[in-house]
Amino acid sequence: MQVIDDGGAISETSTGGPARTATRESALREPMSAHQLTEVARRLRRHIVTMTAMAGSGHPGGSLSAVEIVASLYFRVLRHRPSEPTWPARDRFVLSKAHACPVLYAALAESGYFPTTELTTFRKIDSRLQGHAHIKTPGVEMSGGSLGQGLSFGIGTALAARLDGRPTRTYVLLGDGECDEGQVWEAAMSAAHYRLDNLVAVVDRNGIQNDRFTSEVMELEPLAAKWRAFGWHTLEIDGHDISQVLAALDEATETKLKPTAIIAKTVKGKGVSFMENNPDFHGKAPNKEQLVQALEEIDRLDG
Amino acid sequence: MTGTASTREVAGRTLVELGRDHPDLVVLGGDLNKSTFTNLFGAAYPDRFFDFGPAEQNIVSVAAGMAASGKVPVVSTFAVFSTARPYDQLRVGVSQSNLNVKVVATHAGITTGEDGMSAHAIEDVALMCALPNMRVIVPADAVETAQVMRVVVERQGPFYVRLSRPATPVIHDNGFTFTFGKAERVREGDDATVVACGIMVNTALEAAEALAREGVECRVLNMATVKPLDEDALLSAALDTGAVVTAEEHYVNGGLGSLVSQVLSTRAPVPVESVALRGYAESGTADELLKKYHLSAGDVEDAVRKAVSRKDG
Numbered sequence: 001m002q003v004i005d006d007g008g009a010i011s012e013t014s015t016g017g018p019a020r021t022a023t024r025e026s027a028l029r030e031p032m033s034a035h036q037l038t039e040v041a042r043r044l045r046r047h048i049v050t051m052t053a054m055a056g057s058g059h060p061g062g063s064l065s066a067v068e069i070v071a072s073l074y075f076r077v078l079r080h081r082p083s084e085p086t087w088p089a090r091d092r093f094v095l096s097k098a099h100a101c102p103v104l105y106a107a108l109a110e111s112g113y114f115p116t117t118e119l120t121t122f123r124k125i126d127s128r129l130q131g132h133a134h135i136k137t138p139g140v141e142m143s144g145g146s147l148g149q150g151l152s153f154g155i156g157t158a159l160a161a162r163l164d165g166r167p168t169r170t171y172v173l174l175g176d177g178e179c180d181e182g183q184v185w186e187a188a189m190s191a192a193h194y195r196l197d198n199l200v201a202v203v204d205r206n207g208i209q210n211d212r213f214t215s216e217v218m219e220l221e222p223l224a225a226k227w228r229a230f231g232w233h234t235l236e237i238d239g240h241d242i243s244q245v246l247a248a249l250d251e252a253t254e255t256k257l258k259p260t261a262i263i264a265k266t267v268k269g270k271g272v273s274f275m276e277n278n279p280d281f282h283g284k285a286p287n288k289e290q291l292v293q294a295l296e297e298i299d300r301l302d303g
Numbered sequence: 304m305t306g307t308a309s310t311r312e313v314a315g316r317t318l319v320e321l322g323r324d325h326p327d328l329v330v331l332g333g334d335l336n337k338s339t340f341t342n343l344f345g346a347a348y349p350d351r352f353f354d355f356g357p358a359e360q361n362i363v364s365v366a367a368g369m370a371a372s373g374k375v376p377v378v379s380t381f382a383v384f385s386t387a388r389p390y391d392q393l394r395v396g397v398s399q400s401n402l403n404v405k406v407v408a409t410h411a412g413i414t415t416g417e418d419g420m421s422a423h424a425i426e427d428v429a430l431m432c433a434l435p436n437m438r439v440i441v442p443a444d445a446v447e448t449a450q451v452m453r454v455v456v457e458r459q460g461p462f463y464v465r466l467s468r469p470a471t472p473v474i475h476d477n478g479f480t481f482t483f484g485k486a487e488r489v490r491e492g493d494d495a496t497v498v499a500c501g502i503m504v505n506t507a508l509e510a511a512e513a514l515a516r517e518g519v520e521c522r523v524l525n526m527a528t529v530k531p532l533d534e535d536a537l538l539s540a541a542l543d544t545g546a547v548v549t550a551e552e553h554y555v556n557g558g559l560g561s562l563v564s565q566v567l568s569t570r571a572p573v574p575v576e577s578v579a580l581r582g583y584a585e586s587g588t589a590d591e592l593l594k595k596y597h598l599s600a601g602d603v604e605d606a607v608r609k610a611v612s613r614k615d616g
Contacts, residue, residue: 088373135400141371143400146391149364153396156368156376163329163350163374183392186361194353 032075034242038303040110041071041242045271045301047106047119049294052285055123058131061281062175063103065206065239065266072245073171074107082112085138089166092157094142096150097175097204098133099283104140105129113139148181150174151201155191158199169253171200177209180218185230191259192231199259200252201232204239206268208279227261239264271298307470308445311409314466315340317452318377319347328456330377331366333357339379339409359384363392363404370402375456381415382408382424382465390430397461398434404461406431407452410468412552413580413596414502414589425580429557431463432530439530440483441465441551441559443504444473447527450481458483465501469589472505474525484528486536492520495607496540496547500526500559503550503578503598510603521607529559534566541571546610548576550603552593555579574613576606 032040044067052058073093074080081087095104102122109116114128114137121127128137132145142153154172161168178184191199205223207214214220227234233255237244245264252260268282269275272294275286286294322328322344329351336342336354345352355362359380366376378385385408386393397404411424431439438460442448448466455462474489481487489504490511497507504525511521522544524536541547547567549560560577567575584596593599 092372094368135371135402142368143395146395148360149367149392149396152361152364152392153368153371155361156365156370156374157372158368159353159365160369160372160374164372183358183360183364186355186358187364190355190358190361190365 034246035303037071037075037242040075041067042298042301042303043110044071044103044106045298046295047109047116048102049272049286049291049298051102051105051119051122053288053291054120055285057123057285058102059099059283060102060285061208061268061275061278062097062100062204062206064270064272064275065268066100066103066173066204067270068240068242068245069173069202069204069264070103070107072242072249074111076246077249078171080111082139085113089168091168092141092154092170094150094154094157094170094172095133095140095144096172097147097178098144100173100175101130101133104133105137108137108139111139147175147178148183151184151187151191154199154201155187155194155196158191158196159194161198169198169200171202174201174203175209176203176205176207176214176220176223177217179203179220179223188227188230188232195257196259197256200249200262201259202262202264204266205263206266208268208277208282210282212279224263227263231258232261233258234261234263236263236265239266240270271301273297305473305476308473309470310442310445310448310466311338311468312340313445313448314407314409314452314464315343317449318344321453321456322348322351325375325456327373328375328377329353329369330379331355331362333359333362333380333384335380338381339407341379357384359389360392363389364396366404367392367396367400367402370404371400375403375405377405377407377456379407379409381422382411382427383422386424386427386430393437394434398436401436402461403459405455405464406462407464407466409466411465412467412501413584413592413598414552415468416589416592417586419586420583423584425554425583426557427465428529428551428553428559429561432557432562437461437463437530438528439463439465440528441500442527443501443525444471444475446473446475446477446479447481450479451527454481454483467502471502474505474508481527484531484533486533487525487527488522488536489525490521490523492522493544494519494521494546495611496522496524496544497550497603497607498524498526498537498540498547498559498563499550500529501552503552506598506600507550507603509600510607513600513604514607519607519611526559529562532562532566534570537563537566538571541567541573545614546574546607548578548603548606548610550578552598553579555581574610576610578602578606
């Protein structure tokens with residue numbers, strides 16, 4: 001991972017629309033290829049299973065399902081400065097499904113916000129890495145842990161950016177089970193009302209929530225039609241196909257006068273056979289033996 | 304007393320003034336903007352005013368996002384809709400994050416009147432005081448409200464301001480200066496102290512005048528800043544007068560009376576009586592409700608007599 005922390009300016013090419021001519025002052029030396037992002041994704045997966053195993057608790061399943069989305073954002077799309085987490089012009093990534101913070105912490109550490117060695121403190125006393133994402137962690141934009149609030153928060157950052165005339169974009173990652181929360185739809189309605197084309201909602205459609213499959217707990221379908229009906233430009237993609245993720249995020253940037261929703265079909269626990277599509281690993285950490293197996297499987301994933 | 308004035312109208316007008324010097328000030332409302340007088344801000348600064356309809360959970364979280372981006376958001380709607388309804392959003396999104404969100408709640412308490420118990424916020428102070436980092440201010444009148452609004456907008460951190468529906472008695476002259484976190488001694492007296500906030504400050508003053516005719520002299524403290532509480536003023540009052548009565552237009556549990564009792568019981572135990580609501584009220588005029596639900600000057604007088612009678616020796 002090569003992150004420039006020296007303020008080296010790289011002009012926007014791959015993700016920039018007309019309004020995004022600002023320089024990327026801390027960015028990857030070169031825009032990462034899909035292959036490089038795949039390797040980043042592998043590292044994020046290793047961190048996720050390791051930190052949850054070391055903590056003895058946490059939410060690996062919904063972290064693993066969001067790896068390609070988060071990797072694409074942090075290592076290709078977001079303009080951010082790991083050495084200056086509160087840089088006002090940064091793009092915002094809001095983790096509304098804050099229980100999936102292992103994937104966020106892994107991405108922040110790999111980006112250089114804090115050392116990867118700090119990931120071992122996850123969920124432990126005196127750590128900056130709380131059990132649910134909290135704003136005190138460098139790089140974490142929003143305190144979460146109670147579902148349904150992140151999209152509204154993202155409307156706030158998007159409206160503030162518009163008021164300031166900043167090209168800042170806001171990306172909110174929601175869980176699919178989280179869409180049971182009424183506030184998500186209050187927010188969806190208002191984002192379209194205010195024509196927030198600087199706001200993107202990505203729904204991690206892994207099909208499993210805390211107790212059971214989403215279709216058993218509360219039917220969400222037709223989910224894309226709901227977002228369209230609420231006035232969003234809505235895309236459906238394979239959330240593990242990095243080229244599809246990047247193309248959707250590019251399309252969102254090009255889309256004007258509407259916010260964009262990306263329904264990313266994913267697999268809960270992706271990359272670890274015994275976690276995949278297994279509701280048990282929504283909120284359960286792997287044990288030592290399972291960790292060994294998980295790491296072996298992650299290393300063998302196609303790159 | 305020099306007549307009556309509306310705290311919510313003054314708050315709305317003050318926001319317009321503050322908007323001039325504070326370009327980051329933004330106001331968020333929920334389809335009650337004529338009632339909160341924030342429509343005045345909307346008319347003056349349409350690009351900094353956002354109506355989200357009656358979707359208070361969304362409003363509070365949007366405000367948190369704006370605050371995290373350097374804006375100074377004021378959320379203004381009725382007290383019932385700005386506390387209980389978005390409580391989780393205030394808890395996780397504002398209090399736990401210690402973000403610079405200002406909640407200006409109008410139509411608090413039973414003086415909201417005819418709309419009935421669903422519209423009577425009598426739990427809001429308790430709810431807000433139970434949030435770490437949240438500061439809670441209940442101005443005594445319109446003059447104080449104007450000053451409070453300036454302090455709240457210019458001071459970093461989350462605030463809750465509690466205002467009334469009806470025009471309420473004005474007890475301050477225009478030279479008054481509000482000091483955040485400090486009780487204001489609005490009347491001198493050595494026999495007992497009435498600690499009041501909001502409309503009950505004027506009621507306490509009326510009660511004190513009546514008691515003076517009986518030879519009982521009351522100190523009256525305007526405890527506009529309910530959180531953080533001015534403990535020094537309370538301790539002085541307990542030591543100097545030996546009996547304390549609290550008076551608030553709020554449920555008895557968790558409000559000013561509870562907070563004062565907590566301080567005094569640990570640091571200066573003296574007889575304490577509380578004038579507060581014992582349950583939900585009903586539809587009626589503000590004056591009828593204050594009388595029926597025992598928030599009148601006579602109720603304060605009775606409480607003072609009882610507290611004084613409980614003094615040692």
